[in-house]
Amino acid sequence: MEKQLIKDFEKSFKNSNLDSEKINLKKEFLNKFIKEGLPGKNLENWKFSDLSKIIKTEIGDLSFYNDISSPNKIDPSIYLKGMEHNSIVFINGRVEKINLKFEEIDKVEISEDFQSDKTSLDINSLVNLNSAFAEKNFLLTVKENYSFKKPLVVYHYTNKKIKSQNLNLRLNFELEKNTSLKLIDVLDDFSEKNFINTFYSFKLNEDAILKNYKLDIKNNSNIKYSFTNFEQEKNSLSETFILSSGSDFNKNEINCNLNGNYSSAFVNGILSLNKKKHHEIRTNVNHLTESTKSYQLIKSVLENNARAVYQGKIFVSSDAQKTDGYQLSKAILLEDTTEFNAKPELEIYADDVKCSHGSASGSLNENSIFYIMSRGLNYKQAKELLINGFLLDVINKITDEDVKNLIKTMIGIKE
Amino acid sequence: MKTESSQNSREKEIEKLKKYKYGFSTDIENIKAPKGLNEEVIRFISNIKKEPKWLLDWRLKAYQRLKVLKEPNWQKPKYPKINYQDLYYYSAPKSFKEKPKSLDELDPKLLETYKKLGIPLQEQKRLNNIAVDAVFDSVSVATTFKDKLTEKGIIFCSISEAIQKHPELVRKYLGSVIPLTDHFFATLNSAVFTDGSFVYVPPGVRCPMELSTYFRINASDTGQFERTLIIADKGSYVSYLEGCTAPMRDENQLHAANVELIALDDAEIKYSTVQNWYPGDKDGKGGIYNFVTKRGLCKGKNSKISWTQVETGSAITWKYPSCILKGDNSIGEFYSIAITNNHQKADTGTKMIHLGKNTKSKIISKGISAGFSDMTYRGLVDISKKADNSRNYTQCDSLLMGNKCGAHTVPYIKNKNSGSNLAHEATTSKISEEQLHYCQQRGLNSEEAVGLIVNGFCKEVLQQLPMEFAVEAQKLVGISLEGSVG
Amino acid sequence: MLKINNLNAKVGEKSILNDFSLDIKPGEVHAIMGPNGSGKSTLSNILSGKKGYDVSGEIKFEGIDLFSLETEERAHKGIFLAFQYPLEIPGVNTNIFLKTSLNAIRKARGENELDALEFLKLVKQKSKELKFDEEKLNRQLNVGFSGGEKKKNEILQMSILNPKLSILDETDSGLDIDALKTVAQGVNALRKKNNSFLIITHYQRLLDYIKPDHVHVLMNGKITKSGGPDLALELEKKGYEGLN
């Protein structure tokens, strides 16, 4: 792989207009990645999902060169209907279009290729890979006291042109004081057998509110990894919702640093999997100062050889008195071929805190099925009804009504 | 024998003694194997114990394996590198060269020691309904109540004696739960284990009394590597208690025991530990490294193994008493209280491996950390594909006192069976000001109040202990937290 | 017995008690009445030694500066507080709690500690007097007790610990008439022996059964009016607003 990496790197940046300092920085990240390689079982974080092995068996050799010289045409049918929104369109990893037509022009700034700090990016080998190859390094800044009027939808679209390829996508967001943004990621794949590596970073200043909905719905055989970092200042709020279902493999990692008093983070998610799919959500919520709050609820429904993993860690530093941390994961295993693994972790160094976690997994309650069937429904209907109820609970955690309804229709949930 | 490092001023000694009441050492002449770990030492141990060849070979095989094994380092508490060549692997009081036939032949000094520990072997014989096997450094000193047990066909003796008298049982089960090659410390134990207890309860017999072992490390620079093997044959029941103390020494001493339990069809084993090894002084100097491997195999259908532990001692505790639930309908339980204070560290928990159908496990863990200490609960619940209709319930609660200590909860939960149910709950909290105030308003001082509230917090586990032990454990819980409030 | 002079209490910036003064003599029963939030519980908390208040002024109990004593030392000296909201302490057996607490106090007073049998006898007798279901004493302290049971448990503790000064913080709230009588009975039994009481209440009702020597009205952290038992009746009729 090493040779391929070096070759593809040369090819990618041969004609680039980046200055030599930036290229050298990228090279540094490349070398780091070469040294570390793709993560595998030997790493604690990857105990349940051996990425290096999965890529080897599902894709084989990867190509890291992504031809972005010519634009792709955007098929307008990809756009979400029934909801006015701004958009950023990625096609095969290339930024094709940024459209913020609903917003005030001087309230939003997009700077290209902003200088990201070297040390803060040294997070793990996949982020290093991303730093080495990501084409553009956009920073979207929401100016003080401005709230986005409409949601911003980021389309992660891929088509048949690419195969066995590694794509590296990256976006940075800074929300200045007292701002808000609703961000919806739509993963829309028509390609097969690629490895897509996404890195997001959010900086939330005082009183900022960010809502991020990540939707992976469409069936596809790609392998995906996404790392999202949050830095949260005083009184800021983040809400993340992950709907993880479509890709063959998807691991979402969320790292959240609650740096300011009264900041809070909510991470909720659904892993709805079938057909040998293997998805993981891993969270790291770090309570670093007083009076911060986090809440996590992850639900999985598994059938037909699917595997779901939830690793969630709440860390409370000794300065973080009055922390309120909560975490719950639940899974329904519909068949014996499925598997649910969890590692809910607490690491706590302050004594005046309220922290708890819970995890439960098992089959659908036969008594409930019996009860429903005694009211005249058949087994399948009873089962659906119960799964609906199971998932509704976490969907109702979504605070945005439009998105809530969108997701309900997407996964066919009736109330 | 070496005495305590003598430069310590008298006052310091007294101060220490107040805190750890088992911290005396006994002046008894010892026979030791030469320092260091090598084939010679292993042969020496095997020879002095007149072991059969198969056992020597078994030990040597473990030793060969050990040479390629690495010490694990994934645990949270780190410790300075142990020089395994600088330890004694065998130490026995000289008067033991020929094992005493009866208690009357015991060195009076030894009897005195055990009396100080609250285990008067002679009185015990008459008063309490507990049979005791006492292990002093490396050898088993005496087993009380033998006659009464023999009547029922129960074998309770030192493992050395069992090797001589019941080799077929030992050979069949030794290493059957903890394989020779399991991991570094378990393998080390297999190579050099010196003594320990052996219990066999024949089919259908309910052991009429608690069986108990008391471990004491006395000699300095001595590792203690005892080995315990308990077999409950079909339809039998036994309850076993283990207690431990050690004198205070400035250096760290290693304790790496292996305990194997085997429960056949319909049998039940209850294993309780009150671990109060010397924890080191309040600055973290000295104390025992307690790296123990305990594993039970529910081999037969409807069998049950229940571990209860109260871990208050040791500088570092690192152990996971586990159950392999192989027999259908078998049950595994783990009840634990772990308390760390000052600079103590503990990384403890359990593994419940569900292999058979309808197997059930229950984990109740209560961790309390104070001072500068660090506490980790680490556990694994693994429900395999074939373990239909299995259940696990886990409850892990931690209590922190102050913000210089840490509490870490790391459960691994694996479910591969759709017909099985797993539930895990964990909380971390502190003693509320309101609760303290309430108790103090009723006249209790803050330490008494904390002791009371903490005992309440631990109640579910304390209830599992046999009566005599529960009282002792309750006191220990209070003592362990002394100096941690206010 | 208890002399409070110009007590001021603040939590952070909020001042709760302002120049509060009160003098309770041995054998006297004082009632304090006042609207919600007037500072009644703050007063009882401070008397019992609860931390978290900035206080100034002077409190003397039998001539000793109360601020120099820890909470438990005050209890040893004979101050008892029946909490407005008695706490639940999971896992702690009520009987064991009571015995530990009684013996701590006896020990501090230089009396011999009671053994299990003597204690049991005492508890039996007191429970019977106060019609307290003895079986409940084998449960965890206040866990799963109803509101009324918790309050009765406080009174049981009071009669067992035999304090010199008992402070009852709205012990009557939420009690039915029978329970109310029991509370009064507990107080009156202790009263005979020349002990003093500070009874905090909203209602005149309890004072029908425990006749106070003095009644005070507490408003905004200050006693605005004092009088005899009749003041309570007047309050009942006119309300706090009607007083001046």
Ligand SMILES: Nc1ncnc2c1ncn2[C@@H]1O[C@H](COP(=O)(O)OP(=O)(O)O)[C@@H](O)[C@H]1O
């Ligand atoms: N710890 C505290 N922090 C802030 N305010 C408090 C605190 N304790 C009491 N208070 C306030 O002081 C006032 C008096 O409270 P309290 O003594 O409980 O009143 P009462 O018992 O008369 O109803 C109330 O306004 C209450 O909100």
Ligand SMILES: [Mg+2]
């Ligand atoms: Mg009040």
